[in-house]
Amino acid sequence: ETGVTQTPRHLVMGMTNKKSLKCEQHLGHNAMYWYKQSAKKPLELMFVYNFKEQTENNSVPSRFSPECPNSSHLFLHLHTLQPEDSALYLCASSQDVPGGVLVRNTEAFFGQGTRLTVV
């Protein structure tokens, strides 16, 4: 039990479909993240939410839309994806301390990921 749960574990979707990835953390953390892991690239940070506010969006295409309704849940809404979006999408959480810099995010806990295939 990692404390961070992602559903579904596997997802196959067509390019015209709309789907959502869900992440839930049971650790009482206040920051949540979406990462993308492609086959031949380093892990890429996509979105960051601190205290439910989005603080980072690393030039992610608009076909990916995050939602953080509360500090325990994070969604990634997907629509009109491309085959190159096929990847492992990892959610993570950490405990950040407001006002600090390196006191924050000292350890991120990751979910098992969703393996997404776009056909």
Next chain:
Amino acid sequence: AQKVTQAQTEISVVEKEDVTLDCVYETRDTTYYLFWYKQPPSGELVFLIRRNSFDEQNEISGRYSWNFQKSTSSFNFTITASQVVDSAVYFCALLGGGADGLTFGKGTHLIIQP
């Protein structure tokens, strides 16, 4: 910009051999954290170690050991007497002062053959 380089894409050794995974990083920050994560075939990332930039003391945990050399910007990871269960992808990561999240290397796929 921060950067983490894991030059070894794949390493294959026979069980019981020692193996070292290299990690070289770049950052302009004077204070930062370094991490190693293990990713087994199941996909999740498992935290192994965190080291801050002020602590260059090497650490040993069972068969795992880490060598932090600030002078060469390296944070290498050694597995002693490797086992088949060590087979996984290992990621080195860096958290600098202004980063929101971690900067990861590409990972090293470690294969331990019986």
